[in-house]
Amino acid sequence: MENKKKDKQKRGRPAKEKAKLSTSINLKLTEEDFKTVKEKAGKLGMKATQYAREMTLNGCVKSRFTLEELDKMCKLSGMANNLNQIARKINAYGMYDAVAEVFELIGKIKALFHDS
Incomplete structure (x- = not known):
């Protein structure tokens, strides 16, 4: 019975072979330094x-x-999804029905990248 268990393949996703973090180093920081590290990490x-x-x-x-x-x-x-939907409308119904939607989407894209 035990031989069957050893020969039988395990099912499912293989276990990750990642070393566990078991050793630590204590690091003392000032409040200001810790705040800086925390901000950069964030x-x-x-x-x-x-x-x-x-x-x-x-x-x-x-x-x-x-x-x-x-x-x-x-x-x-x-917005790319909206553009894809507009392209489908253009292919199905013609260019003139989708022009207003195209200009509206162009305005949103410009606002997104010029807002920063």
Whole structure:
């Protein structure tokens, strides 16, 4: 019976082989320094400890998208969806029925990128 258990393949997604963080280094910072680290980490969408670990091990942190950039990408994606729908209308009904929608969407795109 035990041999069957050993030979049987496991189902499902394989387990991640990631080393657990088991050792720590205590770091003392002033309130101002901690606030700076926390702000920089927040801008990158990270926790302060993750940010400090990356800076310690790599000397730099990979630049991720800021919350503002993520918001703009989300809005732009929605506008791309609207543009696709307008293209379908143009193909189905003709150009003149969709012109007003095209100009409205162009105005929104310009406002999104010139607003920052």
